[in-house]
Amino acid sequence: MSTIPAISPDTASLIRRQAPDHPVFLFRPDVLQATAARFRAGFPGRVTYALKANDAPVVIENLARAGIDCFDVASVPEMEQVRALLPGAVLHYNNPVRARAEIRAGVAMGCVSWAVDSLAELEKLACEGVAQGTEIAVRFKLPVAAAAYDFGEKFGAAAADAPVIMQRAGSLGYRVSLGFHPGTQCGDPEAWRAYVTAAGNIARCAAIRPCRLNAGGGFAAPDGAGEPDQEAVFAAIAAARAGAFPAPLPGLFCEPGRAMVAGAFRLLTRVKALRSDGSVFLNDGIYGNLGERPAPPTLARFSVLTAQGSPRRGTARPRPVFGPTCDSLDRLPIRLALPETLAEGDYILFHDMGAYGAVTATGFNGYGKSALVTVSQW
Ligand SMILES: Cc1ncc(COP(=O)(O)O)c(C=O)c1O
Structure with a gap:
């Protein structure tokens, strides 16, 4: 552009x-800022933005004006794009498959949270210098079919395998979190409820209290059926977390791409x-x-x-x-x-x-x- x-x-x-x-x-900056404000007011945790959906400088700048200071990045050029405009932004590196050189670059760029979905990729992080104490979010998948297409075909550990990855991340000295992505353009609150409930089961199985839960992107943008009920999804996430985890509850964050930027x-x-x-x-x-x-x-x-x-x-x-x-x-x-x-x-x-x-x-x-x-x- x-x-x-x-x-x-x-x-x-x-x-x-x-x-x-x-x-x-x-482009309507006011619409983008209002959408960010809606997420920040309604989502029961930290709102980050998945840069892959639209990395235009006007998007990054207007989100920063609306108080978004944390970005989900999937590649080194995406990290560079954010750093060039917002040097102090928080970076979450949530592409679970990375070349070793990309891992080293992510470390150098100061990424503070990393998604993994396999033991092999976790070992690579430890080997390439991701420091102890860094957040590792184990991404898992479920056979939930409420989205425009199935994200689980590519990423996400099976729920049965996730506890072992959590335990290994803990034994390597990382802060262990959990995460998921229900698939893009997912308007059904029940999908989030199922994922958050499954996260509780995985954590129990691993005998680890996750620091945080990444509730993904996947939030729907307006479509032929009209304006999605984002607040119903936020409420389902909050209720499911309260039911799935003992106190103190894990923190929450989300990383919408499509729903944040589509309407602007x-x-x-x-x-x-x-x-x-x-x-x-x-x-x-x-x-x-x-x-x-x-x-x-x-x-x-x-x-x-x-x-x-x-x-x-x-x-x-x-x-x-x-x-x-x-x-x-x-x-x-x-x-x-x-x-x-x-x-x-x-x-x-x-x-x-x-x-x-x-x-x-x-x-x-x-x-x-x-x-x-x-x-x-x-
Ligand atoms: C890890 C991760 N987070 C967030 C997103 C954004 O998803 P959406 O645009 O559906 O909100 C994606 C999309 O591919 C993703 O892979």
Whole structure:
């Protein structure tokens, strides 16, 4: 994302003034700060941010203004990105598989909390200089299917194996914690309840009181069903912790990515062409900023504007939507209900596009670049 410093009051005036032919992310700092405030007010523990969802400097700076001083980082470049803007920020290194050089870099960058999901990766940390007294959070997984896709396929120790990893971390002199990630775009409070309850069982089995519990990311962003009930999830986490652990309760932290940042951005795309079969060609697609195919609900909320910036009205019908590259896979995973009056040069404004869009965009066929404009209203 390149940054256009000019602040536009809203989408319609941006269209009238600039008639952008390239994809543009519209950013609302007030929305991002309000979301951070909602998490901080409601979540019963420390709120950190998973940088992978969107590492734009404006995101980091606005979260810092909203009181977020701790970041979940998955790689050395992510650590460097945070340190460059917020030298004093707290770093949690929660990618459980790391090369040895990455571990040494994480130590040098001062990461204070590290997730692991296997004994072999734990031994690597000890070997490469992660000091005794550092927090090691054992990440476990459950067969809970409430999310957009299954995170357990890649990371997380089986619940039966987690106690042994906790015990080994304790014997190496680490502060032992537990953590999980229920999967992204998970709106079901019961998923968190199940994980926190399982964490209590794992801790009992290990005979170790975890210092803290990492309740993950996974919190849902708005989708076709509307605004998720974040507070119900927070309440489920708090109630489950009280039931699963004896006093004194372990501390809690969370690391939302998607839910923190999605709603603060919209993506303005333009209709390049229409075909007689009803299909639509846009200036952005799955190799660009619309590439998050596993989570199509995020494409459910959009508005259509004319080339003059006014709402395009008309009876809507589902149409296939293609991206700009020459690859025939470059097609949105769902048909979009678009007005029959849709015209070449119209704009489609995708809502809630702050997470995983810009950061996963490729430059395939020379497309995929976007600009960033700060707006004060949508
Ligand atoms: C360790 C960890 N924490 C947090 C997140 C953020 O998840 P989400 O964007 O679903 O909140 C991820 C996503 O991959 C993750 O791997």
